[in-house]
Amino acid sequence: VKSDTRARLRTLYPDFAIRAVRVLEDIWRLWRLEMRVTEAVRTWQYQEELYASGRTRPGKIVTHAKPGDSIHHYGLALDACFAGADPFLEKHPHGQEIWADFGRLVRAHGLDWGGDFIHLRDQPHAELTYGFKLHEIKELYRHGGLTAVWAAVDKHRKVPEGQGWMGPRTKVKMVAMGGIGP
Numbered sequence: 001v002k003s004d005t006r007a008r009l010r011t012l013y014p015d016f017a018i019r020a021v022r023v024l025e026d027i028w029r030l031w032r033l034e035m036r037v038t039e040a041v042r043t044w045q046y047q048e049e050l051y052a053s054g055r056t057r058p059g060k061i062v063t064h065a066k067p068g069d070s071i072h073h074y075g076l077a078l079d080a081c082f083a084g085a086d087p088f089l090e091k092h093p094h095g096q097e098i099w100a101d102f103g104r105l106v107r108a109h110g111l112d113w114g115g116d117f118i119h120l121r122d123q124p125h126a127e128l129t130y131g132f133k134l135h136e137i138k139e140l141y142r143h144g145g146l147t148a149v150w151a152a153v154d155k156h157r158k159v160p161e162g163q164g165w166m167g168p169r170t171k172v173k174m175v176a177m178g179g180i181g182p
């Protein structure tokens with residue numbers, strides 16, 4: 001597991017990160033392929049740039065979410081791909097099958113899969129809003145930032161506030177995966 005993946009996982013809401021790690025471990029068990037987390041908590045500015053692509057800037061449309069409207073801002077979404085030279089398995093003979101397994105495992109661990117999105121299918125994407133609507137999350141964030149969003153999710157899950165919230169020094173355990181590095 002690459003250290004950039006660990007660092008990104010630590011920025012996520014912990015229960016979401018734990019579920020994501022289980023997906024990555026299951027893919028490892030099933031296909032012996034290592035996955036990377038390429039995006040976790042996303043800044044407003046970066047979302048602005050993504051939203052501009054295919055609209056006010058050249059390129060194709062990659063998102064329908066304006067800044068503030070992406071679940072990526074709130075530590076409740078991630079994008080993943082495969083380690084190595086073929087990150088989206090475009091040349092892999094079982095590429096589609098493996099992505100389908102990824103989607104199945106994402107759902108099995110209780111997350112929503114971007115491959116199921118109707119408007120902009122996004123296979124590398126997984127998210128979980130724990131039943132909260134986007135406008136509710138935005139309202140919480142407006143008043144108390146990420147802390148308020150996560151505290152509301154903790155309350156909804158009936159766990160003590162702040163339990164397991166991670167920081168840069170927290171170790172992310174991925175026991176089943178090969179190549180466990182620094």
Ligand SMILES: [Zn+2]
Nearest residue numbers: 077078079125
């Ligand atoms: Zn995404």
